[in-house]
Amino acid sequence: MINTQSQHNSHPNWLVGSPTKVQVAAALWMGSIGLLILGLQPILLGAMFTEARLNLDELALVATAELITIGIGSVVFGLALSTRHLKLKSAVMMLLIAGLNQSMFYAHTPHKILGIRAVTGLIEGGAVAVAMELIARSRHAEFVGGLFVTLQTVAQSLLALLFALWVIPHFGSNGGFSALAIVGIASLALAALVPSYYGDLPKQAGSAGGVLSLKAIISLLVIVLLIMGLGAIWAFLEPIGAQNGIDGKTVGVMLSASLAVQVVAALVATSVAQRLNYRAALAGCGLIVIGSAAVLSQKPSLAVCWVAVILLGSIWTFIVPFFVALTLDADPKRDTVLLVPAATLTGAAMGPLAASVFIVDGNVGPVLPFSSSVALGSMVLLMVFILIARRRPVTLRT
Structure with a gap:
């Protein structure tokens, strides 16, 4: 069902709804949390290889599995779930991401590592969908998409520097995953600032669009x-x-x-x-x-x-x-x-x-x-x- 607001929204920047700048930043940060691992994978997986937790073949498999499941998670959450109760959903995802990262302490075999990282990827994909759903509702989606990329890149770069210079040398790979868990917990504060509901996108009369076109x-x-x-x-x-x-x-x-x-x-x-x-x-x-x-x-x-x-x-x-x-x-x-x-x-x-x-x-x-x-x-x-x-x-x- 398409709500009345969706059909008649006249906001200059949004097709539906009118999120504040703070709400936009919070939603984009949720997505950035979901993609943090992209910039940190080489450091974390390299540390696990050095610690003999993974060999080269296992390392490649773990890296690929998390990438693929992030993609799957973003599709499932983006297309199959509604954009209602987003504050709660965002908070739950941040808690799950934090808990799964912390559980790496107990992953003593390659199979457990693979399983944890694959499940983490699914939840991270859900966090990405929170940002992408917002971008899809912007009248200037390319610009908001650029802001999203900038935010995640800066976050990845700063954390990669911190991990390389201090976290990994002092605390090893488990310390790195604990740091990610801390970031997830800290992000609960921003999850509370995400809009509760984005609103339904307006239908296009006579449009032949759709993902199967x-x-x-x-x-x-x-x-x-x-x-x-x-x-x-x-x-x-x-x-x-x-x-x-x-x-x-x-x-x-x-x-x-x-x-x-x-x-x-x-x-x-x-x-x-x-x-x-x-x-x-x-x-x-x-x-x-x-x-x-x-x-x-x-x-x-x-x-x-x-x-x-x-x-x-x-x-x-x-x-x-x-x-x-x-x-x-x-x-x-x-x-x-x-x-x-x-x-x-x-x-x-x-x-x-x-x-x-x-x-x-x-x-x-x-x-x-x-x-x-x-x-x-x-x-x-x-x-x-x-x-x-x-x-x-x-x-x-x-």
């Missing part, structure tokens, strides 16, 4: 393939650097520098998202992935490698608001925008997994043409989407 499916495939190409290079950056004569320490410095660049990229994307056409932004990012893969395959100089890594790192956060714009264009009903995190996480998980099939005897060279191929596939689908999109106007964009 051809345009929506193509838009999601564009996202998955582009992130697959990016993720494949990113996951194997250290061995790729080694084949180009760059030692692991230098690659580590490059990756650390890219975190700072990602914060800047998120800020830039937020400021230009409403002025820069998403088609141009996505095409540009796709060309960067393809070009960087080509450059890295030619044994470039250290300076050129630096440029390629910084450009690739910036895509992670710069591109998200334009994914939002793409899915809004694909689906006027705004259901598809809720699937952006799931599509992004699926691509991030599938990229390294699919690329690993082509690695033989430790030679990571084939990863680069694989990355170029899937990124090119994303660009082809983007062109198909543009051709299809010209057939009818989008009715909900303002």
Whole structure:
């Protein structure tokens, strides 16, 4: 049932409801809590590997499982559950995330670690849905999406620095998960500031939108393939650097520098998202992935490698608001925008997994043409989407 407020809302910034800036910030923080693990996984899983809690194969499985379940959780919570009683739901999710992170103290086998992280991912996905549901109701969804990316990136960067310099060296992996539990408990205060109810999105008369429409499916495939190409290079950056004569320490410095660049990229994307056409932004990012893969395959100089890594790192956060714009264009009903995190996480998980099939005897060279191929596939689908999109106007964009 669509409520009267949804049908007649005239707020300049919201299709339905009128959340305050504090409420918006609280909702976006809930989603940021759900995605904190993305920036901390390398540190936490690396610590568990060092402590012999996981071997390399188990580490990869745990990382992939949590990424996938975050995506699943965001879809289930976003499409199957209502946006009523959000204060209570947010508080429960923060408590569950805190409890599951603290329970890592008692995960003494790889199977228990895998189980806990998979369940945690489902709840984290629910927290992401709290933010995405709000973004879907904004008349300026690209801008609010950019704010979301900026907030989560800053939080990940600050916590990654704290974990690397103090938490992990002094308290190990369990200390890191305890720190995440503390963050979850502290976030209960902000959960109380989330709107109790977002309101139902207005229906579009005569709209053929929806997540099962051809345009929506193509838009999601564009996202998955582009992130697959990016993720494949990113996951194997250290061995790729080694084949180009760059030692692991230098690659580590490059990756650390890219975190700072990602914060800047998120800020830039937020400021230009409403002025820069998403088609141009996505095409540009796709060309960067393809070009960087080509450059890295030619044994470039250290300076050129630096440029390629910084450009690739910036895509992670710069591109998200334009994914939002793409899915809004694909689906006027705004259901598809809720699937952006799931599509992004699926691509991030599938990229390294699919690329690993082509690695033989430790030679990571084939990863680069694989990355170029899937990124090119994303660009082809983007062109198909543009051709299809010209057939009818989008009715909900303002």
